[in-house]
Structure formats: C-alpha cells, structure tokens
Amino acid sequence: MQSTTSHSRRERPAKPALSREGIIATAVAVMRAQGLEHVTMRRLAAELDTGPASLYVYVRNTAELHAAVLDELLGLVGLAHHGASAHWVDSVVRVLESYTGILVEHPGLARSALVTRPSGPNYLALVEVLLTLLREGGIPDAQSAWGVDILLLFATSIALEHGTRRQAMDADEDEEALTHAMRQATASNYPTIAALGGDLLSGTPEARFGWHVRVLLNGMAMTPRPTLESEHEGLDVRDPGGLLGRSRPD
Numbered sequence: 627m628q629s630t631t632s633h634s635r636r637e638r639p640a641k642p643a644l645s646r647e648g649i650i651a652t653a654v655a656v657m658r659a660q661g662l663e664h665v666t667m668r669r670l671a672a673e674l675d676t677g678p679a680s681l682y683v684y685v686r687n688t689a690e691l692h693a694a695v696l697d698e699l700l701g702l703v704g705l706a707h708h709g710a711s712a713h714w715v716d717s718v719v720r721v722l723e724s725y726t727g728i729l730v731e732h733p734g735l736a737r738s739a740l741v742t743r744p745s746g747p748n749y750l751a752l753v754e755v756l757l758t759l760l761r762e763g764g765i766p767d768a769q770s771a772w773g774v775d776i777l778l779l780f781a782t783s784i785a786l787e788h789g790t791r792r793q794a795m796d797a798d799e800d801e802e803a804l805t806h807a808m809r810q811a812t813a814s815n816y817p818t819i820a821a822l823g824g825d826l827l828s829g830t831p832e833a834r835f836g837w838h839v840r841v842l843l844n845g846m847a848m849t850p851r852p853t854l855e856s857e858h859e860g861l862d863v864r865d866p867g868g869l870l871g872r873s874r875p876d
Contacts, residue, residue, distance in 0.1 A: 644676060646684040650694045657695055662734030665695060692738045697746030699735060702728055705755045714763040715843060719836045721755060722781045726835070729782060733789030739782045753778075765847050773846035780842060784835065 642648065652673050653665045667688060671678040685691045704724040729736035753774060760770040805827055813820040829837075 644674065644680060644684065646694075649674070649681060649684050649691075650698055653691055653695050654698050657732065657735065662692060662695070662732065662738060665691065667691070689742060692735075693742040693744045694746065696735055696739055696742060697744050697748045699728055699732070700725070700744075700746070700748035700752055703748070703752055705751060714759045715840060718756065718759050718763075718777070718843065719839050721752070721759070722777060722839055723832075723835065725752065725778075726781045726785045726788075729785030730789040730792070733786055733792075736782055736786040736789055740779075740786065760843075760846075763843070763847075765843070766850075768851045769846050769849065772851060773842070776842055776846070777839070780838065788831075 649670060652670055656669060656673065657665050665688075667678045667681050670691075671681060674681075685694065702724075703721065705721060729739060756774050756777060757770055760773065761767065765773065808819060808826055809824065811819040819826065
C-alpha cells in the first residue's frame with residue numbers, strides 16, 4: 627500500500643542564516659575550486675540556496691565581493707617580524723615574496739588586485755607592516771607613503787605574470803624562443819644585447835625578485851617627493867591616486 631504521507635516544509639533542515647562572513651567563505655571556496663571568474667552573485671546564490679538579491683544586503687556588487695575575497699587571502703601573508711637580527715630590507719623582501727606567492731596561485735585574484743581598492747583589515751595590516759619596515763630603514767615618511775604603492779604594484783604584477791604563465795600551454799616554448807633570440811642576436815644589429823649575452827637571462831627568479839625590490843627601496847630612499855605646487859599641477863583633486871586610486875599617468 628502506497629504511503630500518502632507528505633513532508634511539510636517545516637520538517638526540512640533549516641538553511642544557515644546568511645551572513646557576510648558566510649558569503650565570503652563560500653566565495654573563497656568557489657575561487658579555490660574554479661577560479662575568480664566563477665565568483666559571481668548568481669553562482670554564490672546557488673551555492674547558498676538563496677536568491678541573488680539576498681546577497682546584496684551584505685555586499686554591494688561583484689567588485690566588492692572580489693575585494694573581500696582578496697582581503698581574506700591576504701590573511702595568509704607572512705607578516706611576522708623575523709627578529710631583531712633580521713635586516714629590514716630582507717624583511718620587506720620576505721613579506722612581498724609571501725604576498726606574491728599567494729597571488730601566483732590565483733592569477734585572477736592578482737588581476738583583480740590591480741584594479742580593486744581593497745580596504746579590509748588584512749590589507750591594512752599588510753600596508754602597516756611595510757610602512758613600519760620602511761620607517762625602520764630610515765626612509766622618510768613622505769617617500770614611504772607613496773613608495774609602498776610601488777612595492778605592492780610591482781609584487782602584484784609579478785604574481786599576475788607568473789601565475790598567468792603557469793596556466794599557459796605554450797609558456798615553455800615562449801621562454802625557449804626568447805632565450806634563443808637573445809643568444810642569436812648579432813653584434814651588428816643588436817650590439818648591446820650581444821655584449822650582455824646570457825647575463826640578460828641569468829639568475830634565479832628568487833634572486834632577481836630580491837634585487838628588484840632592493841632597487842625600488844634604494845630609489846625610494848634617494849628620490850624626494852615633488853613640491854606641493856607640482857604635486858597638484860594638472861591633477862584631478864577628486865582622484866588622489868596612491869593606495870586609493872593607484873598611480874596613473876596625466
């Protein structure tokens with residue numbers, strides 16, 4: 627005899643209450659599994675068994691959602707000081723290496739980091755540590771205030787380049803083609819390239835990264851900010867640039 631018993635909706639397990647933390651945690655899980663391009667309001671709504679409109683109570687748009695995912699991942703950056711014996715420059719390099727390493731694993735997130743304006747606690751903690759180290763190294767505050775942006779832009783760009791190349795099917799072939807072209811360059815057509823030869827491609831990625839950071843730090847220490855008058859010359863005062871607006875050409 628067929629049962630005619632029906633189950634009331636009240637007997638179904640209650641859905642967990644929506645929260646910003648739960649939405650971000652789900653977004654991080656989707657990104658880790660399929661990439662940032664799949665982190666959309668519609669996809670998260672399906673994962674959370676709700677309607678997309680419900681999510682906008684907690685996040686304004688997809689850009690804010692991606693910024694929140696970025697900030698969540700930045701909580702993994704190694705920010706601990708390395709003891710009194712560690713040189714401040716080495717500490718800056720290690721912090722940026724940790725930051726870059728996280729973004730290399732998620733090139734979509736690195737791409738987002740170049741255009742979003744993160745403002746979460748983990749991003750602020752990263753900036754705070756870098757500024758503290760720059761002050762420890764004797765770099766004037768005015769130069770550090772602008773220079774920290776250069777450091778993060780450089781590290782983010784490196785992460786995007788290497789992360790994207792990891793996913794490219796022909797990345798090794800491109801590398802081999804470049805190496806071959808450099809080594810075959812003739813002195814008659816490319817005298818400086820021919821003179822430098824293999825040194826153009828020498829060094830490990832780690833060694834080159836550390837040297838690049840030291841170049842930026844030395845330049846930061848030796849380059850004063852422009853005067854107040856030239857600072858505002860030709861700029862739109864509605865866009866301050868720097869950490870909020872990023873550096874931009876006139």
